[in-house]
Amino acid sequence: MAGIKALVGLSFSGAIGLTFLLLGCALEQYGVYWPLFVLIFHVICPIPTFISRRLSDDVDSTSNACRELAYFFTTGIVVSAFGLPIIMARTDLIQWGACGLVMASNAVIFLTVLGFFLVFGRGDDFSWEQW
Template sequence: MAGVKALMVLSFSGAIGLTFLMLGCALEDYGIYWPLFVLIFYVISPIPYFIAKRVTYDSDATSSACLELAYFFTTGIVVSAFGLPVILARVDVIKWGACGLVLASNAVIFLTILGFFLVFEGGDDFSWEQW
C-alpha cells in the first residue's frame, strides 16, 4: 500500500511541475511556447540510467564505470534543462517571469523523477523493473 501512496504523490508532483511549465508558456504576458523544449530533457534524462542498469551485470558492486558514465550524462542533461530557459531569457526570446516558472517546473519534475527511482529502486515485488 505504501507503493500506491508514493505513486499518487509522484503523479501529483508531476502534474504540479507540468502546470508550472504550461503557465510559463501560456500566460497572456508570456504567450510564447519555446520553453516547451524542456520536455525533451524530461524524457531523455532517465535513459542513460536505464541503459546502464541493463548493461551492468554485477549487481553486488556499488559503482561501476558504466553506471558512473550514466550519472555523468544524466547530470549533463539536467544542467542543460536548467540552462535552456536562462539562455532563452537572456537573449530576450522569453521573459524572465516565464524563465522562473520553467525553472520551478524543472526543479519539481526532476525531483519527481528522482523520487520515482528512489521509491521503486528496491528489488522487491513492487519495482519499476517489472514495467
C-alpha cells in the same frame, strides 16, 4: 499499498511540474511556447539510468563504470534543462518570469524522477520493472 501511495504522489508532483511549465508558456504576459523545448530533457533524463541498470552486472558494487557514465550523462541533461531557459531569457526569447516558472518546473519534475528511482529502483517485490 505503500507503493500505490508513492505512485499517486509521484504523479501528483509531476502534474504540478507540468503545470508550472505550461504556466510559463501560456500566461498572457508571456505568450510564447519556446519553453516547451525543455520537455525533451524531461523525457530523455531517465534513459541513461534505465540503460545502465539493464546492462549493469554487479548491483552491489559501489563503483561501476557503466553506472558512473549514466550519472554523467544524466547530470549533463539536467544541467542543460536548467540552462536552456536562462539562455532563452538572456536572448529575450522569453521573459524572466517565464524563465522562473520553467526553472520551478524543472526542479519539481527532476525531483519527481529522482523520487521514482528511489521508490521503484530498489529491486524488491514492488519495482518499476513489473509495470
